[in-house]
Amino acid sequence: MSKNITEELREQLEEQKKDGLYKSERVIVSPQESEIKISSGEKVLNFCANNYLGLSNHPAIIEAAQETMNRWGYGLSSVRFICGTLEIHKELEQKVSEFLRVDDTLLYAACFDANSGVFEPLFGEESAIISDQLNHASVIDGVRLCKAKRYRYRHSEMDELEECLKQSQSEKHRIIATDGVFSMDGDLAKLPEICDLAEKYDALVLVDDSHATGYIGKTGRGTFEHFGLEGKIDLITTTFGKSLGGAMGGCTAGRKEIIEMLRQKSRPYLFSNSLAPAIVGGTLKALELLLQSTELQEKVMDNAKYFRKKMIEAGFTIVPGETAIVPVMLYDEPRAMEMADLMLREGIYVIGFVYPVVPRGKARIRVQLSAAHDKEQLDQAISAFIKVGKKLAVI
Ligand SMILES: *Cc1c(COP(=O)(O)O)cnc(C)c1O
Numbered sequence: 001m002s003k004n005i006t007e008e009l010r011e012q013l014e015e016q017k018k019d020g021l022y023k024s025e026r027v028i029v030s031p032q033e034s035e036i037k038i039s040s041g042e043k044v045l046n047f048c049a050n051n052y053l054g055l056s057n058h059p060a061i062i063e064a065a066q067e068t069m070n071r072w073g074y075g076l077s078s079v080r081f082i083c084g085t086l087e088i089h090k091e092l093e094q095k096v097s098e099f100l101r102v103d104d105t106l107l108y109a110a111c112f113d114a115n116s117g118v119f120e121p122l123f124g125e126e127s128a129i130i131s132d133q134l135n136h137a138s139v140i141d142g143v144r145l146c147k148a149k150r151y152r153y154r155h156s157e158m159d160e161l162e163e164c165l166k167q168s169q170s171e172k173h174r175i176i177a178t179d180g181v182f183s184m185d186g187d188l189a190k191l192p193e194i195c196d197l198a199e200k201y202d203a204l205v206l207v208d209d210s211h212a213t214g215y216i217g218k219t220g221r222g223t224f225e226h227f228g229l230e231g232k233i234d235l236i237t238t239t240f241g242k243s244l245g246g247a248m249g250g251c252t253a254g255r256k257e258i259i260e261m262l263r264q265k266s267r268p269y270l271f272s273n274s275l276a277p278a279i280v281g282g283t284l285k286a287l288e289l290l291l292q293s294t295e296l297q298e299k300v301m302d303n304a305k306y307f308r309k310k311m312i313e314a315g316f317t318i319v320p321g322e323t324a325i326v327p328v329m330l331y332d333e334p335r336a337m338e339m340a341d342l343m344l345r346e347g348i349y350v351i352g353f354v355y356p357v358v359p360r361g362k363a364r365i366r367v368q369l370s371a372a373h374d375k376e377q378l379d380q381a382i383s384a385f386i387k388v389g390k391k392l393a394v395i
Helices: 002-018 059-072 087-100 111-116 137-144 158-167 191-201 223-227 256-265 277-292 295-313 333-345 375-391
Strands: 035-037 043-046 104-108 127-132 149-153 173-179 204-208 235-239 250-254 325-331 363-368
Touching: 043 375, 059 277, 087 104, 087 250, 087 277, 104 111, 104 256, 111 137, 111 235, 111 250, 127 137, 127 158, 137 173, 149 158, 158 173, 158 191, 173 191, 191 204, 191 223, 250 256, 277 295, 295 325, 295 375, 325 333, 333 363, 333 375
Parallel strands: 127 149, 127 173, 173 204, 204 235
Antiparallel strands: 035 043, 104 250, 235 250, 325 363
């Protein structure tokens, strides 16, 4: 039996390699920054981290994490409800609630866990979940783990969403679940329309703001701030593993009663370890920095605008948008992988995204800008794209 499966897997892996769908991991031998060192010893410019604000290796955050670890120890060896709740967990929950302007917040080891555990306790067989087709894998998995009826609308198609709402009108509760910023296209959810429809048809709204929290909106609070929808979003899930220092951890934030029930019933919260003190301390510091100044939020947005403009001028096909995710479309899978390899030789670290992460025939290089990039680094990346783009006849 075991021989059969290893043989079968070997064939499948070969197939993946042949189709340009095999993901290999490049090893980095320095901390996460705008310039990183890779295992060959070369220094390259990094354009594929979710390090939007450049906080992943920020001295103040490292120091806060170290101090918190010295004061509170390395780990908790417990889940929250047994003996894993420290004062600082409550403090972080309160700070996140203030930042996201909600009643209460529940911490998880990751946003993947937050999404896995948000639906099942709240929505039973007599409820419906209506989900954007391009939602993050963890939202999809969360929906799979719950007994509610499932509806799916094509990406950002509001007519289809309305149709789903009409069809599910007899259900006891309905919730519309959407990413705030879609990670592969970098586009924003149509939240004003979604909230209007939710109001019209009496549905709840959940936004996974992982790619938005920290830098979207004037003070970086996320898509609700960008669209002026404070109080209209019932549930926000998000990560501390992107803008907010980039270590790990996530949360679900929202109305008091919902969070209270999740604390009782959400399985990844009940049955998984408490967030490590160092991460709690680092995330608290990241939030503090964001509240002090909007300099980093402005810088990453300026960088993204500049990069978009220059790449469009150079003739590349860029998915339109207004976030720091700038997808350079190649369509063809092997070509996207080849382009990423050639870019690395030019000293620019970017990754080709291919099926199943994006649909077949929609391969791309997803460029992510950071407040840590300076103008010179942006220009270096743009020149390299032009050189390699010409070589591969992309432009
Ligand atoms: C990154 C991401 C997640 C996962 O966050 P982790 O904290 O790394 O588990 C969930 N949802 C979305 C939309 C994301 O982009």
